[in-house]
Amino acid sequence: xAPSSDIPVGRxxxxxxxxGLKPGVLHTVYIWALKGDKVSKKSSTEAETAGCPxxxxxxxxxxxxxRVSWVHTKAEVDGYMLSYSSSEGLNLDAPxxxxxxxxxxxxxxxxxxxxxxxxxxxxxxYSSSEGxxEEIRVGSDSSSYRLTGLRPGVLYTVYIWAxxxxKASSKISTKAETDIxxxxxxxxxxxxxxxxxxxxxxxxxxxxxxxxxYRDEEGNMETVEKQIGASESSFALSSLETGKKYIxxxxxxxxxxxxxxxxTFFKTVGLVNPFPVDCTQVMKNxxxxxxxxxxxxxxxxxxxxxxxxxxxxxxxxxLVLQRRNTGKLDFMKRWNSLxxxxxxxxxxxxxxxxxxxGLGAERAYAVYDDFKIATVKQxxxxxxxxxxxxxxxxDSRHSLGVNWEPWKGHLVSLDFTEMKIRxxxxxSSRKRRSLMAREKSRATNPQKx
Numbered sequence: 001x002a003p004s005s006d007i008p009v010g011r012x013x014x015x016x017x018x019x020g021l022k023p024g025v026l027h028t029v030y031i032w033a034l035k036g037d038k039v040s041k042k043s044s045t046e047a048e049t050a051g052c053p054x055x056x057x058x059x060x061x062x063x064x065x066x067r068v069s070w071v072h073t074k075a076e077v078d079g080y081m082l083s084y085s086s087s088e089g090l091n092l093d094a095p096x097x098x099x100x101x102x103x104x105x106x107x108x109x110x111x112x113x114x115x116x117x118x119x120x121x122x123x124x125x126y127s128s129s130e131g132x133x134e135e136i137r138v139g140s141d142s143s144s145y146r147l148t149g150l151r152p153g154v155l156y157t158v159y160i161w162a163x164x165x166x167k168a169s170s171k172i173s174t175k176a177e178t179d180i181x182x183x184x185x186x187x188x189x190x191x192x193x194x195x196x197x198x199x200x201x202x203x204x205x206x207x208x209x210x211x212x213x214y215r216d217e218e219g220n221m222e223t224v225e226k227q228i229g230a231s232e233s234s235f236a237l238s239s240l241e242t243g244k245k246y247i248x249x250x251x252x253x254x255x256x257x258x259x260x261x262x263x264t265f266f267k268t269v270g271l272v273n274p275f276p277v278d279c280t281q282v283m284k285n286x287x288x289x290x291x292x293x294x295x296x297x298x299x300x301x302x303x304x305x306x307x308x309x310x311x312x313x314x315x316x317x318x319l320v321l322q323r324r325n326t327g328k329l330d331f332m333k334r335w336n337s338l339x340x341x342x343x344x345x346x347x348x349x350x351x352x353x354x355x356x357x358g359l360g361a362e363r364a365y366a367v368y369d370d371f372k373i374a375t376v377k378q379x380x381x382x383x384x385x386x387x388x389x390x391x392x393x394x395d396s397r398h399s400l401g402v403n404w405e406p407w408k409g410h411l412v413s414l415d416f417t418e419m420k421i422r423x424x425x426x427x428s429s430r431k432r433r434s435l436m437a438r439e440k441s442r443a444t445n446p447q448k449x
Contacts, residue, residue, distance in 0.1 A: 024075030153205025358416030
């Protein structure tokens with residue numbers, strides 16, 4: 001047993017703490033009163049010091065755990081008892097599994113696993129790759145939120161954390177990219193017989209380009225696909241068929257992203273006369289150049305033939321029946337299909353005959369307001385109407401070459417003639433007057449045809 005020691009205690013004291021004792025040891029304590037040299041009887045008690053661990057520390061804190069450690073007591077013990085209680089001083093757990101879904105051109109949704117702790121709510125923030133940002137307060141019972149009013153084709157970063165009072169959990173984040181918006185107001189302009197100009201309003205998103213397709217509605221052609229640069233807002237379609245309905249689509253793209261498909265329809269200009277019987281009907285179909293065209297007797301698809309059309313002379317629309325470039329050719333030879341001329345001119349349509357005459361650099365013309373020929377049995381007898389022109393009344397009685405007696409006499413064979421017809425009244429009176437003035441000028445200043 002260790003030696004005892006006496007400790008003076010003041011008369012006002014009723015307790016005293018003994019320190020520096022060894023743990024796990026039974027101690028006997030005595031106390032008595034004294035006055036001068038007199039002392040009272042002693043009272044005693046016994047107490048055993050406990051084996052207490054020390055250096056008790058908390059470490060490795062997470063949102064849902066932490067570790068405690070201590071140094072063993074020096075006393076012999078059977079074990080330790082550890083207890084804990086919660087306190088607002090601990091960190092809040094954070095929401096988990098933040099996901100983005102249902103992306104559109106201007107919105108997307110985010111969802112998360114809610115926290116376990118009692119909280120006041122969540123703070124959700126999002127920022128774009130363009131630099132804009134926004135903060136939103138979300139209720140504690142929510143586990144999803146839809147972000148709207150976003151820009152198309154932009155990458156957004158979303159953060160969320162829980163809050164309670166002044167406490168905040170750690171943040172979690174995710175990323176989402178809005179869809180590319182589609183071009184708008186796709187339409188066909190300047191539609192003609194064989195072409196159209198497609199125009200559109202570009203999307204707001206940054207894109208790499210467009211994919212435009214077109215096909216005829218009847219499915220008679222393969223779909224044509226064209227890639228167009230991002231800076232373009234129009235594209236010309238050509239080599240189309242007349243009077244056909246076409247389906248046109250366009251999408252914008254960037255990388256693997258595609259916008260919604262925009263579609264429109266248009267119809268090319270149809271022919272006024274799908275099976276033209278003469279060159280005036282060819283001209284009304286939009287053909288303004290002289291050349292060889294396919295014509296159809298009685299507008300019958302099964303009766304095609306080729307005819308030379310003159311579109312520059314006197315307003316155009318003339319079908320050439322005969323042309324001579326040398327005075328040595330017999331007038332009665334090389335007529336162009338008299339049977340077809342008979343079938344063409346013996347209809348309710350009244351045709352005008354125009355004869356172009358030339359000798360050297362000189363030019364003249366004659367116009368007859370009615371023209372037709374009889375059947376082969378009647379030897380294609382010629383019928384002509386009232387005359388006008390600057391060559392005076394003429395004939396072709398001489399068989400060698402072409403002679404126009406009132407102009408150059410019977411002995412002169414003209415080195416150029418051209419006979420052509422068109423329907424009576426093919427031009428308006430206003431246009432006719434203009435062309436008559438032009439003819440007069442041409443006669444005054446002749447040029448070789």
